[in-house]
Amino acid sequence: xxxTKFNRNTKDVNRLRDxxxxxxxxxxxxLDKNEFRVCMQHMYNDITFEEADDFFTMLDVNQDNDIxxxxxxxxxxxxxKINEQMNIDYIFHHIDSDQSG
Numbered sequence: 001x002x003x004t005k006f007n008r009n010t011k012d013v014n015r016l017r018d019x020x021x022x023x024x025x026x027x028x029x030x031l032d033k034n035e036f037r038v039c040m041q042h043m044y045n046d047i048t049f050e051e052a053d054d055f056f057t058m059l060d061v062n063q064d065n066d067i068x069x070x071x072x073x074x075x076x077x078x079x080x081k082i083n084e085q086m087n088i089d090y091i092f093h094h095i096d097s098d099q100s101g
Contacts, residue, residue: 016073019043030066 023039040052
C-alpha cells in the first residue's frame, strides 16, 4: 500500500520536514488525528480515513494522541514495517465485514 520510500539523505529529510510543517496547521509541533489524515492524503491519494487512523495509532508510540516529528520521521523511514502492518490491517478490515473484530 505505502510505496513512497524515503532515504536518510538531505533531500528526503527536507521533504519530510516540509510535509510535517505544512501539515501542522496549528503549529504546535505535532500532528493531531485530523492533521495527520490530511498529511497522509497528500502522500497517498487513495488512503481512507480509517486506514490513516490505523496508521496514526501505529505511529503514536507514546500514545499521547499526537504524532510528533520524531515519531513521524522514524516511521516513514521504516517503510517495510509500515507496509506489512498496513497490509495486514487492510486485509483484516475487508475480511471482517460485520466489524466484529
